Amino acid sequence: MKKSTLLLFGVLITLFSACQEDKEKVEEAPTESFRNEVAATEVNVATAERKSFDYLIQATGKLEAGAEVLAVIEQAGYLLEVNVREGQYVKKGDIIAKLDPTEPEFRLEKAKISLRNANAEYESxxxxxxxxxxxxxxxxxxxVDEQLKAKSGVFLAEVELREAQMSFDRSVVKAPISGQVADLKFKAGSLVSANAELCQVLGTSEFILKVKVLESDISLISINQKAEVYPISNTQTALHGKVTGINPRVDESGLVQVSITLAANKALLPGMNARAIIRAPQNNSLVVPKDALVYRSGRAVVFSIENKESKWNYVEVGKDNGEEVEILDGLEENSTVITSNNLQLAHQAPVQIIKE
Structure with missing residues (x-):
């Protein structure tokens, strides 16, 4: 009985040892064989290139007419005629309104008679x-001639005639510039006071878009720099303009006003909202497609490929133009970077490049 117990104990020890060896063999299975069992992630790739990089400075603002001038009724009276309507195009010097000229005509005729009388006295x-x-x-x-003219009142009569002529001329209102009539305030039959505003004339041979940009970007902007303008009414078609003014003052929000001038366009109206893109070329920058950039725990990461596996690279990001990203540090030039299926990708994961 004792011998049977010992024999059974020996068999159990042998079986336990065999199981332990099998377990160790499983644990010692190389990581390489495990990777081979995982299906490779299919990815698109691009090359990290050092090249000229267009940084895009984007801002919105309102369009203004290239010139905005008030048409003013310089003297009081009744408006007999208003010859324009809002939106009408006028040329500089066109008569756009007339006041009742009765009183100015009377003063002008009186001044002419006074000058004739003065000249008659002078000749005498x-x-x-x-x-x-x-x-x-x-x-x-x-x-002696000057003394005689002064005594006879010729000089005074000449001045009064010029004043009367100016008063008569003010009985008509002329367009101060060529452009379109806007904000018409009076109609025929209105009683107006001196220096009342009749309307605005907008010179729309060119437009000005005023936008606010970050003070950190202002060093990248210069006069005559090209810009693209997208009106809200047509966000697909770019209108071409150039920077014509940079305000030397930074406002309380850390913004600087930049003026962009663009040519006349029938689709544009003063006051219209528009978006501007100012291109600021950056030379010799290391650039990758924006799709290559992902974020892990708040840090920027770009996956490159080495030996058919993904490599996790923490990078320092520079400027971004919406399509490409500038890489300041953390990635070597000419690296093959992954641009798709990289959101959940792990370090040293097997990958397969999709052939296009």
């Missing part, structure tokens, strides 16, 4: 100096 007084005016003493003649 001049007859007493026939000898002097027939002589060659030009200096003395000029002195």
């Amino acid at each position: 007084a001049k007859m007493g100096y026939e000898t002097l005016f027939s002589s060659d003493n030009s200096e003395q003649k000029d002195v």
Whole structure:
């Protein structure tokens, strides 16, 4: 009985040892064989290139007419005619409104009569100096002639005539510039005061878009730099303009006003909202497609490929133009980077490049 117990104990020890060896063999199975069992992730790739990189500075603003001038009614009176409507195109000097001219005409005629009377008195007084005016003493003649004109009231009458003519001329309102009429405030029959605003004339031969950009970007912008403008009414078609003004003051929000001038376009109206893109070329930058960039725990990561496996690279990101990203550190030039299926990708995961 004792021998049977010992024999059974020996068999159990042998079986336990065999199981332990099998377990160790499983645990010692190489990682390589495990990777081979995992299906390779199919990925698209690109090359990290050092090249010129267009950084895009984007901002929105409102369009303004290239010129905006008030048409002012310079004297009080009744408006007999208003010859324009809003939106109408006028040329500089066109008569756009008329006041009742009765009183200005009367003052003008009165001033003309006063000047004729003064001249008659002057000629009469001049007859007493026939000898002097027939002589060659030009200096003395000029002195006496001026005195006679002053005494007879010629000088004063001439000034009053000019004033009356100016008053008469103000009974018509002329377009101050060529452009379109906007904000018409009066109609025929209105009683207006002196210096009342009749309308605005918008010079739309060019437009100005004023936008605000970050002060950190202002060093990348210069006068005559090209810009693309997308009106809200047509966000698909770019209009071409150039930077014509940079305000030297930074506002309380850390923004700087930049003016972009663009040519006239029938689709544009003053006050229209628009988006501007100013291209700022960056030379000799290491660039990857934006799709190559992912974030893990708040840090920027780009996966490259080495030996058919993904490699996790923490990178320092620079400027971004919406399509490409500038890499400042963490990635070697000419690296093959993964641009698809990289959101859940792990380090040293097997990958297969999709052939296009």
